[in-house]
Amino acid sequence: MLVSGTAHRSNNMNEIPKDELQRAAQQLASFRTDSALPEILDRYGALIESYRRLQSDYEEERDARERYKQIARGLERTPFVLVLIDGDGYVFNENLVSKGIDGGRNAAQLLNESIKTSLQIKGLDHCQIMVRVWANLAGLSKTLHKAGLVGPEKRSMTPFVASFNRSYGLFDYVDAGEWKENADFKLRAMLNLYAENSQCKHIYFAACHDGGYISDLTTYIGNKERLTLIDSPSVKFHPEYRKLGMAIEKLPGVFLSMPLDVKFVSNSSRTGPASTVAEKPTAVVPWAPSSQSNNSVESERKPCFFYQIGKCKYGRSCTNLHVSSHIDYMDM
Secondary structure: OHHHHHHHHHHHHOOOOHHHHHHHHHHHHHHHHOOHHHHHHHHHHHHHHHHHHHHHHHHHHHHHHHHHHHHHHHHHHOOEEEEEEEOOOOOEOHHHHOOHHHHHHHHHHHHHHHHHHHHHHHOOOOOEEEEEEEEOHHHHHHHHHHOOOOOOOOOOOHHHHHHHHHHOOOEEEEEOOOOOOHHHHHHHHHHHHHOOOOOEEEEEEEOOOOHHHHHHHHOOHHHHHHEEEEEOOOOOOOHHHHOOOOEEEEOOOOEOOOOOOOOEEOOOOOOOOOOOEEOOOOOEOOOOOOOOOOOOOHHHOOEOHHHHHOOOOOHHHOOOEOOOOHHHHHHO
8 A cells, every 4th residue: 555655646746747847947047047136126126215205205395385375374364455655746635734743644544544445446445555655855845835835844744754654554654865766766666566466465556647657567567457546636647557557546635636836825824834725816725615605504505624634724714514524414
């Protein structure tokens, strides 16, 4: 039986051809000595290293994108609109500049309310208001003194300007100095800085009497919905600005009611620069008392604009109604 079993296993081993065993041995030796295997392993290792670098770059890019989103969200939390004013051309209303400290405060309040009204129409009433006014205060004070609106001091506008600046944190009335074109230089730099700023949602541009800014505004004509041009009765609106297709608005009562080529004189017995009427015939500023006769009916009298924004210098002798608002007038 033992001999028979051994013979059987021997017969089974003899069933594998010798040439096949030889071929298998040759394949094993070839695999062990094949030079392609180390190259494949090296490539595999290089792929793993490249993947690690790509993963690191991706994580850095992802983190940078998240930081940008956080910054963008932070900027959206404090959106603002910018009001740029060339103070040498766009001079505040005669009733305001003639009142010094009180006038500066009233000018800031009136400007702020006018811009807020405009922002409500544009759907931007959530934005803060930043105002930048540049002017040659020495030259402007001299001009306004000749018009009878301020005193003879070299910088008689200083009390007005100081009060204007104290009214709101983002309101700045800046003396650009006596060098020519200084205000233009400052205004142009601010326009170029904020025109493409995503945090700045809109720009009000009050310097349309000077054609020198047209080329600057033309640069942003493709984004013209972000700019509004301000017109004023005291300046000649340059016709080239209308060709830009940008919105044009007026801010009633904020700037002079007429050009400074007329001389404002005071009808008050008080000393000082307060003014009411221009020397030119029929040139009466809008806030002056009307020339109604003393026999006019009470119902025909209108609210005194001067009284509503401050203290009417005419007091009880004013021919207009002293009511604090239009609503009070309607109640009467």
